[in-house]
Amino acid sequence: MIIRYAVEHAITPGSRDGSALLAAAGAFFLAILVNRVASYMQQSVIGKMVEVVLFDIRRAMFGHLQKVSLSFMDQTEVGRLMSRLQGDVSSIQEFLETSVLSVGDIALLFGIIFVMLWLDLSLGLLTLSVLPVLFIVRMSWLPSARNAFMAATETNSATNGALAEAIHGVRAVQSMDRQQINFLLYDDKAHANLKTQLTAAKYAQVMVPIVDTLTGLAMAGIVLGGSKVLNDRIDVGVTIAFLFYIQRFFDPIRSLTLQYSVMQRAMASGKRLTEVLDLDIEIHDKPDAKALSPQMDGSVEFRNVTFGYDPKHPVLKNISLKVSPGETVALVGPTGSGKSSAIALVHRFYDVQRGQVLVGGYDVRDLTQESLGRQVAMVLQEPFLFTGTIFDNIRYHRTDVRRDQVIEAAKAVGAHDFIVSLAGGYDAPLGERGGNLSLGQRQLISFARALVADAKILVLDEATANIDSYTEMLIQKALTKLLEGRTGLVIAHRLATIRNADRIIVLQNGEVIETGNHDQLMAMGGLYFKLYNLNYASFDDLPEEQLDITAKGGQT
Template identity: 50%
Template sequence: MASFFGKLTPGKSKKPRERPARAEEEHAQLHESDTEMFAELDSTVFQRFFYYAGPYKKAMFVATLAVLGFTLANLAVPLIIKIGIDTAIAEKNSSLLAIVGIALIVTALVQWVSNYLQRILMTRVALEVLYDIRADMFLQIQRLGMSFSDKTPVGSLMARMFGDVGALQEMLESSLEVIADLLTIVGIVVVLLILDWRMALIALSVMPLLFLIRVIWQPLARKAFLRMRRNSSVVGVYLDQNVSGIRVIQASNRQKANEEIMSGKISTFFSSANKAARLGGVLMPTVELLTGTALALVIIIGGMRVLDGEMGVGTMIAFLLYVQRFFEPIRTLTMHYAILQRAVASGHRIFELLDIPIDVKEKEDAKPLDDPQGEVEFKNVTFGYDPERPILRNINFTASPGQTVAIVGPTGSGKTSLMALAHRFYDVQEGQILLDGIDVRDIKQDSIGKAMGMVLQEPFLFSQTVMENVRYNTRYATREDVVNACKTIGAHEFVMLLDDGYDTILEQRGSNLSVGQRQLISFARALVANTKILILDEATANIDSYTEKVIQEALQKLLTGRTALVIAHRLSTIRNADKIIVVQVGEIVEEGTHDELIEINGLYASLWTTNYSSFDDIADNADDVLETPATST
């Protein structure tokens, strides 16, 4: 068994990467739907798209020339052969034959160079454009306010960044091939007409039929193909569920039942795959029949004309060679049309995202906050994710530099929203939030970040090293700073126990650490950032008593010397606060020190005397969902 694991896990850090590796492919698959197949081709999408291609005009021009050369070279080959046969060979002219032979080789060279150039250039342009669009989308997502992030599932954004952009790339890469195909078809028709227009008309008569059949067949086959892929992803999703949930499955004795379900899904997939295979291949005999007919016509009519001396045999051979090339450009052309449709649909989604107006915007004349003192003031603040239903009403309080303000209240009272507002994740509806007496809307966003740190209830760690996670955006922090912060917080010991210490790459979401350890890392991150103001959402759930003790101590160290707004759950934190604000249904109902609030004998006092070890226990957990804005929209 040991050797098996050895083989499976070459490097620990690699493990979590495997699943997202297929992301692009998967998103692309999930995103294709029947409706897209029949999407209208919209010119505005192209216009905007070519705007992105603008900087690469030169490369595109050269690539277009290359395509031209490539196509012409291809078209010339049968003609050169015709000349060789009808002129050189028929007249038994060896030197002319040598020239024609060399001409053919030169043509091959032209074809080679232009083909290579065209492919390389177009791939480069496509990749650059794709990069520009992706970067713009990324930037846009970074700029859009939290209200956008709340409403939009990560999966759909990922699908846009990867699947949709990929579809555009595919279109760009194939756009030159479309030109080549069109040129080839037109070229063949023109050349044949010039060579012998009567025979050309007869031989070409199958071309519209080939077109028609492809056009009818293509959507049908694509539909079958898409259905197959969807069924295939159903199998994948079910496999994923079963691998992830294997412990529950074995504990519930569900193996047999699940095997039956899986077997059903696999056979659905199998039959749709068979159908797709049938549809995919069914065109073959028809195409062969038509091409064969065209060849046969050339043989009969051409043959008779050669016999009658009206046509050189080289012309006849050239005809045969051209006819054999009919189908290829028709095939790819219809394929490219499907790519085009998909790209337009993707383009719509991409530009839709880029066009969303930015709600929390930095003002042109926003001021930097060079030396923050750490005073935070809420002035008559009213706010709601839905303006019709404010979550916070008329909030007034001040946290003076160095003070710890504890915010308590039942679940769903609006505490988290209050925190988010302080950092300007959202803009207030009414009133003002002031940092050192300046409205946050007048301060540069970078300055807010430098003045204000934040520790979230659920620590979020990136799949990078511990070092990078702790340092995060504090670029000037040295390795020593990071180690010192971890020592202060009490994280150093367990970090050193990891395989590569501070250079250990964390697994997705830091799943190789315990909840408490993740919390401590996020504390260390805030300590390294060393901001004047700290916003902290305490979490107590899922932490064992041993870690709890460490965290309590770390918390005290983190809070000293800073202005802190704390959504407090621990009684110890609350007791130590300079001021306690009790929030209920979006309003401040009580405010003061612990003793003062006990004196008032109001909500705080009653919460206090319920004798729970944590304020979390006050409200039933069932209300948790109501607080997060994501689910309320």
């Protein structure tokens, strides 16, 4: 409009007005100034808004993943989840950074349409005649483009999953000389990702040349319509303004087309993010859930418990057992007999299909998970240490304990000597998963962590399975200290770990086949007796045919 004014009042013959030219120049300067100030304010607001939204998304994803059921985590690759937390969030970021700009493009587009129709209705309609073609092309493009962007996102996630798995298992890969095979497997995923990304890029770019072609057609139409100028039916300034408006008219369309591709990627990523955020939290507190008192007696009871990760295939079948306060009970049996599943139910990592699991006389489903977690401490076969200091790892369960309590716990389990020998002592930093410590040292720290937790119930899940004899001796001494005044649930294969238990429960195929202390089980002559007399180091070492024979004998 400013150019039209300048042409009609300061440039065309017979209308050479210097003041009009100065006025046009001043209007141009003012328009540029307003545009710069508005753009700066827009970028500032958008930048802050985007960062806050991304912060909220990341917090929501992290918080939700801490609560989702373990059955989901068991079935999901870590790399795929990381891809959602990183790659998909980045796609959302790209969209958010451009989405507000698209609002400005839409406003500009409608403003130009209004002005063109106001300047000259016939030329305006001639320009808009290309839009139906654009609309038809877009409608045919949309479904294929959406599928292409979703496929690209999925293959990218699969590639990241394979990459994460290879990094986590690099020791196993190198020890078995699997580098070349793993590379070929990863190469297949990477090529599949390349193919889908190229397809998505093709769909993202195909609209731009179409828009450029339509721009040229519209401008050609205006030039052909310039015969109206020769017939004095339209001013030269209006024609020139129209040519500029047509160029500006297709600029936001081109920009919106590119942003639409970004939006499609963001929609694919948003769908994957909401799939995680919408996951049902299967284990949750009842509205009237009770807090388990620290003064509870520490008893554990299974009443006719049936449980399976797949309800159609139960792992535990109508199990009933009771652990008295302060009693140490060992659960033994072949792999797949249901030992670890029973332990997981005590902490309520899963809910039973039938029956009840009681802690302190209360059904675990009637208790708050937080209070239950405070009273059940677990030491697992593969201790997980977190990045940070040894001090922070020992007090991970309770961050309110003092340094002297941490040191006392480490001394009690035999970890103090090796800790003080490290550079930095208790403030020595640990690598990822405690990789700069031996497995035995990591296990001793996990025992110290359990002692500091001061829980009424201590669960040991194969805590001595992968350690040397000397460390096992230290842990046997630590166990004596740990179990003082506590209820102990111990899963172990080694006889040295379990023979001193108050009671031993032998499981097979999800059923209790024997129960009693060491001497009683030896007198029964069943599966436990067979294992002991054959001098097997572990139940897993017993041949399958022997398991069948002894199981039948134990059930008679």
